[in-house]
Amino acid sequence: MAFQMKSEKIGALDAVRIITDDAEALLTPHGAHVLSFRPFVGEGEDVLWGSEKSNYEDGKAIRGGIPVCWPWFGKVNMPAHGFARLTRWNMDRPTEEADGSVTVILTYQNQEYGLAARVTVNVGKALTVTLDTENISDHAIPLTDALHTYFHVADVTKIRVSGFDGCDYYCNLAKTMNRQNGDIIFNREIDSIYSAGSRKAVIDDPVLDRRILVERFGSNTAVVWNPWIEKSAKMEDFGDEEYKNMLCVEAVNTREDARTLAPGAKHTLATRISLL
Numbered sequence: 001m002a003f004q005m006k007s008e009k010i011g012a013l014d015a016v017r018i019i020t021d022d023a024e025a026l027l028t029p030h031g032a033h034v035l036s037f038r039p040f041v042g043e044g045e046d047v048l049w050g051s052e053k054s055n056y057e058d059g060k061a062i063r064g065g066i067p068v069c070w071p072w073f074g075k076v077n078m079p080a081h082g083f084a085r086l087t088r089w090n091m092d093r094p095t096e097e098a099d100g101s102v103t104v105i106l107t108y109q110n111q112e113y114g115l116a117a118r119v120t121v122n123v124g125k126a127l128t129v130t131l132d133t134e135n136i137s138d139h140a141i142p143l144t145d146a147l148h149t150y151f152h153v154a155d156v157t158k159i160r161v162s163g164f165d166g167c168d169y170y171c172n173l174a175k176t177m178n179r180q181n182g183d184i185i186f187n188r189e190i191d192s193i194y195s196a197g198s199r200k201a202v203i204d205d206p207v208l209d210r211r212i213l214v215e216r217f218g219s220n221t222a223v224v225w226n227p228w229i230e231k232s233a234k235m236e237d238f239g240d241e242e243y244k245n246m247l248c249v250e251a252v253n254t255r256e257d258a259r260t261l262a263p264g265a266k267h268t269l270a271t272r273i274s275l276l
């Protein structure tokens, strides 16, 4: 079956719903942002999470889905997580691949800053998001970036995240280096930057009876985040109780994994999300 494509609005933003034989996804050219991914296997629940209180307007970050943090990660500069997620990207028409999956390419370049970006979204049994960066200037430019994926879970206190056992991580709260012992469980605020470790993490959700495989490419750092109670209450675009139904497992280049692109150089960061 050829895929279906429907134009929609989410808040003030244009969005495109893509329906293939295997999955449905919703994305917006605002920030080249994937908002929803629903594989048709299992219960067909959305794999991605979005806040009921998110903003959906030009110039503002979306709380949920897969924010594209570029051309910097975190607060190394302002706005936090870069400016790319706050602005409209160019979006090409979706195209169907031989395997029935659908690809959408979005592009953005900032001549003044000297970098160009392309996000390639492939929707099928898995969701793959690829962020290509190219230095279009005549000088070296530092790059940190992330595909800051928010995942939907039934109850964050009942899930386990495997794939980081024995990995060192920087706790962004205590500002200390630690080593992960076993699976990650959630009973407090977590903001951990894992170095190296496996390129595969599994979110095991016993309540929804599903295991989400999160793969990373072009990334030696993964960030795992849950704001928990106090921080959730402080964010105006985040419901006080919503921390219970989400976590972030992010493909990132930051800290020791920060990059510097020479003129003409490129870097690719990608995440692949699928159900086991």
Ligand code: TA6
Pocket: 061, 074, 080, 081, 148, 172, 191, 223, 225, 248, 250
């Ligand atoms: O990736 C984790 C993190 O850097 C946290 O420190 C927290 O700031 C989160 O991103 C959300 O950032 P945002 O700017 O989207 O509110």
